[in-house]
Amino acid sequence: MDSARSWFQKFQPRDRLRSSTKKKDSTMGSGREDPQPMSAEEASNVTKQRVAAAKQYIENHYKEQMRNLQERKERRMVLEKKLADGDVSEEDQNNLLKFHEKKETEYMRLQRHKMGADDFELLTMIGKGAFGEVRVCREKTTGHVYAMKKLKKSEMLRRGQVEHVKAERNLLAEVDSNCIVKLYCSFQDDEFLYLIMEYLPGGDMMTLLMRKDTLTEDEARFYVAETVLAIESIHVHNYIHRDIKPDNLLLDKFGHLRLSDFGLCKPLDCSTLEEKDFTVGDSVHGASRNDGSSAPKRTQQEQLQHWQKNRRTLAYSTVGTPDYIAPEVLLKKGYGMECDWWSLGAIMYEMLVGYPPFYSDDPMSTCRKIVNWKSHLKFPEEAKLSPEAKDLISKLLCNVTQRLGSNGADQIKVHPWFKGIDWDRIYHMDAAFIPEVNDELDTQNFEKFEESESHSQSASRSGPWRKMLSSKDINFVGYTYKNFEIVNDYQVPGMAELKKKNTKPKRPTIKALFEDESEGSDTTNSQQSQGSFVNLLPP
């Protein structure tokens, strides 16, 4: 009953909330003018919105309860089966089952706990995007280290990214794969949305490429192959990323790759260009006027230096870099999963040549080059690419209908450039580079970011104030989420030995026992999204 009352209060029509705000303002003597009264029509629209939000809230709540129950049953069954199939003594089996139940209880407790930014100690900033920042953080009660991505709600609303951010949260919660960054929980306060993810201390591919200039074909083969698996793992869940770029390819402490940043793409606004700007490029005339070919001719080395000089500015700009976006996405003519394979081709080119295939001095010229790719895709002699590498890139950077991968990732996997790759074992093999990581808080593989003066521990939103803020917002209903994995590393006396005994070599937690060997075996969350990171399933 109490919870029913609290959701009802949460979704009170704004006119009611207004009267209480007014009172507060006058007692505080804020000097603010009273807002204009709402018209009857406005009030009715607001009420309708609130009712719809409340309905969604209740539906989510009950769906979630049912799902939790079902998932709990399934987790127990999976564990029992694993224990029965595995070589585990009876005593260990009992301990593991006890541990499992403890974990379930802890998980239930956590489900009830209202998480907030002040549950975490914020540490080094490791990433900056158009909508917020990413930081290493430590959970105060457990001491566990995570990466916290913090996104400004007002900015998401202003740029129409609400559906995208929900898509990101949904996908991360739904797809359980080695190739995707793991989401532990998500929550919100008045100002921000938060994603608490595993911290991947190996850095990102953008930083690796800036440090190495180019990769050998063997090194590139490793990363391209893992990217193929990552893209495949989201496609099988009917998602399209649409904005795959080196900044979104993260490396774990062993150097293995994980895909991240789902849904916050910053589509370059090409609407100021006319269609003819895009379509004339195949001809020599078009190429000379609109495609940036009037820019000075540079050697591969000069182009690489130029690219590196601009790279970070582009990455942190509000527009982002269009260098990896497929032409059909830029032209807004409808696109499918093939667009992610185009991005793979552009990234592979950059790994081997040093800069992306359509790099130009300004992003608009890059867009033009991309849509006129036929006249612009060139392999510099100096880069000495093997014929197989050129062939694969050319089969990825081409028309949708001819593009490799249109009929599934297997088309790409059998390409001769990947000869010798053991697709089933690549995530268990040594990575091309093993990153140097000295401790769990080490951030040496990331760029250094300057702290702005305003940064302070969760600022005024922490402490008792949090409880007083209305922490939900109708635009972001359903954002809050907690993954069962969050309790995976909770300490249980005597478990250390068991953990050692029962885990696979590269997964030093008891998690291995709860996991299925196959990718994407667990579907944990509701799916409903659109936008840059698209779920093709009906809601």
Ligand SMILES: Nc1ncnc2c1ncn2[C@@H]1O[C@H](COP(=O)(O)OP(=O)(O)OP(=O)(O)O)[C@@H](O)[C@H]1O
């Ligand atoms: N889980 C993580 N572990 C380690 N580093 C991370 C993690 N998530 C993000 N980063 C770092 O932060 C950077 C920005 O992250 P991300 O791309 O998700 O943020 P964003 O605000 O969505 O950026 P964009 O502007 O590209 O959309 C990444 O390039 C990476 O360096």
